[in-house]
Amino acid sequence: MRWQPRRRAEPARGIRTAATLTFVFVVTATVTRGLCTDSEGYSAIWPANAVMLVALLTLRARLALGVLGVCFVLNLVINTFSGFSLSEAFLASALNVFQATVVAFFTRRFCGGTTDLARLPRFLAFTMIALSVSAIEAGIGTELERVWLGSPVIAFAEWLQWILCDTLGLLIATPVVLALARNWEKGVQKYRVLAEPLILAASSVTLTIFAFSSSQWPFLLLLYPALVFLAFHAHGASMSIAMFCVSLCASALTAHGVGPVASLEPGSYLIRETMLQSYLFSLILTVLLVNSTIGENRRYTRRLSLMKRHLEYLATHDSLTSLINRSCFQGRLMAALERRSYGALFLIDVDYFKQINDTFGHHAGDEFLKEFSQRMAEILKGRNAAIARFGGDEFAVIIPGHFSARAIDHLCASFIRDLLLHPYRLADTEYHVTTSIGVTLFGPKDTRREAGDIMRRADIALYEAKRAGRNGYRLFPDGDMPDLLSHTGVRPADTQAVDA
Structure with a gap:
């Protein structure tokens, strides 16, 4: 034995x-x-x-x-x-x-x-x-x-x-x-x-x-x-x-x-x-x-x-999920813009997260956020992605690369499939969740923009996804994207919102 x-x-x-x-x-x-x-x-x-x-x-x-x-x-x-x-x-x-x-x-x-x-x-x-x-x-x-x-x-x-x-x-x-x-x-x-x-x-x-x-x-x-x-x-x-x-x-x-x-x-x-x-x-x-x-x-x-x-780690990472925090994420985004790199920025929000805390307690909510973060890190393994928790149930991701609208559609679909297909175990109960995702692209033409401008574009797209009934994703429109958007089934954010 x-x-x-x-x-x-x-x-x-x-x-x-x-x-x-x-x-x-x-x-x-x-x-x-x-x-x-x-x-x-x-x-x-x-x-x-x-x-x-x-x-x-x-x-x-x-x-x-x-x-x-x-x-x-x-x-x-x-x-x-x-x-x-x-x-x-x-x-x-x-x-x-x-x-x-x-x-x-x-x-x-x-x-x-x-x-x-x-x-x-x-x-x-x-x-x-x-x-x-x-x-x-x-x-x-x-x-x-x-x-x-x-x-x-x-x-x-x-x-x-x-x-x-x-x-x-x-x-x-x-x-x-x-x-x-x-x-x-x-x-x-x-x-x-x-x-x-x-x-x-x-x-x-x-x-x-x-x-x-x-x-x-x-x-x-x-x-x-x-x-x-x-x-x-x-x-x-x-x-x-x-x-x-x-x-x-x-x-x-x-x-x-x-x-x-x-x-x-x-x-x-x-x-x-x-x-x-x-x-x-x-x-x-x-x-x-x-x-x-x-x-x-x-x-x-x-x-x-x-x-x-340890202090440097605490200053740049979220203590619950060990993901980078907002300030570190914005620094990564700014560095990508300065390098004139192509990439996609995703803002991901868990729908009705407050119900999890109210129903199962804050401890269960914390455990859910940790498992959600681990699943996200597993999905993006090998993509050289920067994943951050902005606080509460809001997450942000930078994926480097030159993406078409069809590629974004496929990527968001894989997010929803791999993050949400399997239920989460909360207090011995299986629980299904949905997410809303806002996406924007950036590239060499955005070099002079501030990181905050790119973040606002993704935030507008996320707002549109929530306004459309949640459980979906929206891509912020770009000048050379409209023809592609009509073939992807992705509803772009309202162009008037951009002008505002």
Whole structure:
């Protein structure tokens, strides 16, 4: 049965996302422990917690808890193989789960369900949440290390390093993992989506290697303007990926004694990591804040552009039928006259429309006008016609082309046949209507006329159609048309009315 795949699509997608997040956790944790950890076991960043956080933000509760459980076990194994004692590995893994859970709770509360960290207010709120929760986690961790494990720790320095490590990990990795979890399938299907992030990642890694290739500090300062320049032009997710690559590369180089930070403090691992973290923290905040601000300006400009287009649309279109309005129609007519074009102008009026409103109500009348407009647009499809609603039940049409009286007769007959042959459904009742149509032709000889003059000719013809008993059409007489009119059966408007 066809409904079963649709019901299973969402759980299947959730399982795929959970598997992807688990794989990302293994990769980030392994890379961080293997490349970004120094000989004393310190790391400047720990981005793996962002994976558990994203699982809690994007997956259903059961799947999210499953990912947390698997990540806890994997973290325990990775830490153990990295030289941690079993107690240290268990403590670090448990505190990581604690941090991700608490940050997820407050992120949902203060950053919204969508958690779009590219938005400046949400990014600032997330930064404060990550910093605060990491401070609590670090305080608990350093105290448990001192009391439970009996490890000699430098309380403040250890606490500060722990805070910056976990805060930086969340700041640089959460936007990246969120984008990955939400857009992975789209990115695979549309490989062009990955072009900008990959180019930025390669550029950022190249800049970081260059900045850390010397022991001189000025090279580090060059990263600021270079990355800020990229932030002006890149999208939020792409810039987050770039900063993620910069942080990993800088941490790995410093952990292996390469770069100005390592050369400045070669013996004090804790101070060295704290100095690098402070540098990365200021760099990340600067670049991502610039990028978020630029993104906000772009969104604001887009909203203004959409509002402008919407206002322009409202100024030129009828809100009920979406047809152009009188002022826009007159502009189209004037443009046709200036181009010395041939064409026909039709004024169409629904006979006794007031009875529809009185009998079925104004809502039914509005629905009738919308369906009437749709039928008219369908009839004139492919004729490059301009169709307008002048208000109430009056419509106007310009059809470009050189028409004979016989062609006008055929066109008006098709109007009446296609617009009125099938009844309209009003309040569960089939209702037949009739129309009166006034027609006039224009061409190069009317160049000097105003649009209002052409409109008056059509209006006179419409008046004659109504005076003749409605449910018909009249063509305004033209100087070279009388012989043709006698063969068409079209009653022209009274010539005396024209002289008036």
